Amino acid sequence: MTAARIPTAETAPPLGLRERKKLKTRLAIREATYRLIREQGYEATTVEQIAEAAEVSPSTVFRYFPTKEDIVLTDEFDPLLESELRERPADEPIVESLRVVLRRAVSLGFAEEPEVSRLRTKLMIEVPAVRSRMLESMSVTGGILCRVIAERTGREPGDLEVRTFSMGLIGALTETAAYWAERDHRDDLPTLVDRTLSMLTSGFAGADRSGKSSVPSGPGMPS
Structure with missing residues (x-):
């Protein structure tokens, strides 16, 4: 019986350029969100602030995450x-x-x-x-x-x-x-x-x- 294998950075298959760019954007949005929430709280953090911190447009944020809650949970x-x-x-x-x-x-x-x-x-x-x-x-x-x-x-x-x-x-x-x-x-x-x-x-x-x-x-x- 073997243990379950959950892909990590070491075991996951390599991503193509497009996928890497999308992943980089998703991570940038998430990291900006977490940082802002730690600094000023959840309610005070807006999508516009998140977009500015992640260096993307608000529409890009919504393209990756339908709501602010999704950024936290996804x-x-x-x-x-x-x-x-x-x-x-x-x-x-x-x-x-x-x-x-x-x-x-x-x-x-x-x-x-x-x-x-x-x-x-x-x-x-x-x-x-x-x-x-x-x-x-x-x-x-x-x-x-x-x-x-x-x-x-x-x-x-x-x-x-x-x-x-x-x-x-x-x-x-x-x-x-x-x-x-x-x-x-x-x-x-x-x-x-x-x-x-x-x-x-x-x-x-x-x-x-x-x-x-x-x-x-x-x-x-x-x-």
């Missing part, structure tokens, strides 16, 4: 989530596949951009517009999970069990991020993700107050 995780889950062994319980992929993604994301991870989750709990937009984007992620879980379990993506498990996971992960931020990011985020998955699969009966669980899966869960 990442490249959804396509990776789907591909990495599909690469896990077909006979592996879906909860274990999710545990491996999510833990690795969270660990890599925090290792590469720890301050960004903290800022995004802080804004999520402090700015209603950011939290609302995050919930919208997470519904897309839930649809991806429905497809993958359906394929793995031989069910339809629209089955009640598939939908409730997938969207329940999305809601749980959102609350995990909020919990992490509310506690000033003191906890280890990958460990919190593990606790969340344990709770979803075994419930309170299978977990102590630390979140440790000896029950690998719960009745009625996709496996």
